[in-house]
Amino acid sequence: DVQLVESGGGLVQPGGSLRLSCAASGFTFSGYEMGWVRQAPGKGLEWVSYIGSSGSNIYYADSVKGRFTISRDNAENSLFLQMKSLRAEDTAVYYCVRDSLGSVYDHWGQGTLVTVSS
Amino acid sequence: IQMTQSPSSLSASVGGRVTITCRASQSIGNYLNWYQQRPGKVPRLLIYAASLHHNGVPSRFSGSGSGTEFTLTISSLQPEDFATYYCQQSHSSPFTFGGGTKVDIK
Numbered sequence: 369d370v371q372l373v374e375s376g377g378g379l380v381q382p383g384g385s386l387r388l389s390c391a392a393s394g395f396t397f398s399g400y401e402m403g404w405v406r407q408a409p410g411k412g413l414e415w416v417s418y419i420g421s422s423g424s425n426i427y428y429a430d431s432v433k434g435r436f437t438i439s440r441d442n443a444e445n446s447l448f449l450q451m452k453s454l455r456a457e458d459t460a461v462y463y464c465v466r467d468s469l470g471s472v473y474d475h476w477g478q479g480t481l482v483t484v485s486s
Numbered sequence: 487i488q489m490t491q492s493p494s495s496l497s498a499s500v501g502g503r504v505t506i507t508c509r510a511s512q513s514i515g516n517y518l519n520w521y522q523q524r525p526g527k528v529p530r531l532l533i534y535a536a537s538l539h540h541n542g543v544p545s546r547f548s549g550s551g552s553g554t555e556f557t558l559t560i561s562s563l564q565p566e567d568f569a570t571y572y573c574q575q576s577h578s579s580p581f582t583f584g585g586g587t588k589v590d591i592k
Contacts, residue, residue, distance in 0.1 A: 405529075405583075412586040413521070413529060413572050418579065427579035463528065471576035472519050472534045479528065 370394040370475045372464045377480030384454050384484070390447040390464030390477055398422075398442035401467035404449050406460035407479075416462070417449065418471060432458075454484045487511050487575050491584035497592040504560040506587045508573035513553045517577035520549055520558045523586075524569040532571075533558065563589070 376388040388404070404416040417438040418427045426438055437450040447464055461481050465473035488511035498504050508518065516536040523529040531540040533549035536556055546561045560567055568591055573584040 403581075412570075413523075413574075413583040415574070415581045415583060418581065427581075429580045469534060469576075470517075471574075471579075471581040472531065473521070473529075473574075474531050474534075474540060476528045476530065 370466065372466065372475055372477035374462065374464050374477045374480035377462065377482045379483045379485065380454055381486050382455060382484055385450070385452040386454065386482060388449040388451065388462055388464075388480060388482070392445045392447065392464075392466070395466070397440075397445040401471075402440060402447045403465045403467050403471070403473065404438065404447075405463045405465050405473065405476075406458075407463070408457075408460040411460075414460070418467065419447070451482070454482075456484050458482060459484050487514060487578065487580075487582055489573055489575055489582050489584040491571075491573055491587050493587060494585060495588040495590070497590055498563050499592045500563055500565060502563045502592075504563055504567075504589060506558045506571055506573075506589075508551075508556045508558070508584050510554045510556075510575055510577075514575045514577035516552050517575055518549070518551065518556045519574045519576055520547075521572045521574065521583075522567075522569045523572065524566070529572065534576075560589075 371393045403418045435453045461479040464477040466475040468474040518536045520533040521529040537549045
């Protein structure tokens with residue numbers, strides 16, 4: 369079975385940094401594009417970032433561009449999101465998603481909560 | 487590309503028919519996907535490419551549309567269908583979601 373397990377969330381002060389990880393299993397990780405989607409408490413879904421299967425193509429939402437960096441390690445079946453200069457509005461559950469057909473997200477992790485607060 | 491869903495919420499009865507609309511601010515062909523999120527749960531893919539069912543999705547869910555206007559229809563609402571539904575465009579980055587439509591029990 370496909371599994372995506374996020375980790376690395378927590379409480380961080382405004383301006384701080386955090387690195388999220390997503391451990392993938394049950395499929396050939398290197399063959400899939402991946403991404404991150406977030407959801408602020410009580411709010412809707414917000415697309416955050418995309419990375420191609422080899423890591424060569426990367427896109428970001430305008431709201432995180434220049435502050436977040438997506439990366440992957442295909443040898444370790446892992447996806448990452450390095451977040452810096454965090455703001456209160458970045459508070460959300462961050463989902464790791466598998467991209468099956470060109471930004472169609474057929475599998476989602478359970479999510480990891482990031483809280484930005486002093 | 488902005489994605490606008492309507493209505494933002496609706497009440498319906500078990501067995502009833504529900505239609506949710508999603509409009510794109512520019513043409514996206516059929517690059518439109520629908521997700522369901524039950525309360526406290528992770529979103530799951532229902533429909534992709536405007537009208538194709540993801541694995542295991544019941545046939546009471548159907549999607550249609552192209553260009554800028556799309557609909558998700560639930561033909562006979564079941565108790566497990568009370569949830570929030572999101573559309574998402576996969577035409578071009580940023581791959582935006584609609585604001586969601588919450589379906590609750592009348």
